[in-house]
Amino acid sequence: MFGKLAELRRRRRKRVQEIREHRRPGPPNAFTLLPWLLLGLGSFSNLIKGEAANPWIGGLGLLAFNSIYISVTFRAFDKEKRQSRTTLCLLGVLIVITYALAIGYAGNWLLFFPLLALAVGTTLRNRQLALVLLVIGGSAGFISGHEGKNPWDPWTLGYGTFISGAVTAAILTLSETVMELRSTRQELARTAVEKERLRFSRDLHDLLGHTLSVIVVKSEAARRIAPRDMDAALGQIADIETVGRQALTEIREAVTGYRDASLADELDRARSALTAAGIEPVVRQSGPPLEPQSAALLGWVVREAVTNAVRHSKASRCEITVDGTHCERVRLVIKDNGRGVGSTSPGSGLKGLTERLAAAGGSLDAGPGQRSGFRLVAELPVETAQDPCTTAELEPRE
Incomplete structure (x- = not known):
């Protein structure tokens, strides 16, 4: 019974280890990016209190932004979908909506720029990412400076917009790199196992094929000459014994990987x-x-x-x-x-x-x-x- 319990514990530890090996480092999925939508509560409050002009247009814009943001971030965690034209088109629509809301309403609506940068950071990579983030961050700072009164607001919003997208992209890129390294390590391990199996099968074929052939030939020779010369037949049998013992040694060497002919x-x-x-x-x-x-x-x-x-x-x-x-x-x-x-x-x-x-x-x-x-x-x-x-x-x- 204790042996079965130990075996169950061993299997459980192995399963936990496999789960850890395959677990994605960094943000596990798009759900971790959804709480950032709370930045839009200020604009939603403006709509509820009637402080925003054309509240129906603002409400539709807010709904459209949230819907597209969720769609883009979820698609970004699938590499094929992230690189698809549909995702890029959705991101373009999200950029247009963000600029329209920021220019039309200003104030709390400018906080959609950091949210846009998050979506950009999950989708774009390399030079495209840097260029788009610089444009979005600069635009956020310029619009904020043009609409606001505090001289520090443009710098704060512009820097926050740029850094939110850059950090998100860096974390996801690191996560993808770690996943690729894990996949490569597993592939190398499988290749090593396959090479070892191939080596062992070749060695075993060469060892046993030759040894058994020699044993068969010498056995036939011993059977043929036994009626005429028993001493010669015994010599052949002694050779068979020697070949068998040598084969055992060679098989042990083949198993341990140190067999060279x-x-x-x-x-x-x-x-x-x-x-x-x-x-x-x-x-x-x-x-x-x-x-x-x-x-x-x-x-x-x-x-x-x-x-x-x-x-x-x-x-x-x-x-x-x-x-x-x-x-x-x-x-x-x-x-x-x-x-x-x-x-x-x-x-x-x-x-x-x-x-x-x-x-x-x-x-x-x-x-x-x-x-x-x-x-x-x-x-x-x-x-x-x-x-x-x-x-x-x-x-x-x-």
């Missing part, structure tokens, strides 16, 4: 696997030592190609050539004299190897040989431990 080790394993399958291995390697990352990538290529040769080729000879004598690229060629069939299924390891090599600036070409068999060519740009342009070619090793 060594080219030298893979060439030795290729000889063993090909020999057990009745295929004569011929391995040639020339050039200076390779940088570990390049050697690891070529090791994966050797593992996949040899696995395909054992499974599909029906060949009697397989040649593996590593040529690193060029100044900028290393070239790996693997070809056999079999029936010219490789791993061609959509989910084969060759597709994964092609993507790996392409990410490192290399290439992979696989297909039937010119005369017979199957041929695979992999190339990589490399940085060698020594300068390959000044180092003598190493003796080929077979």
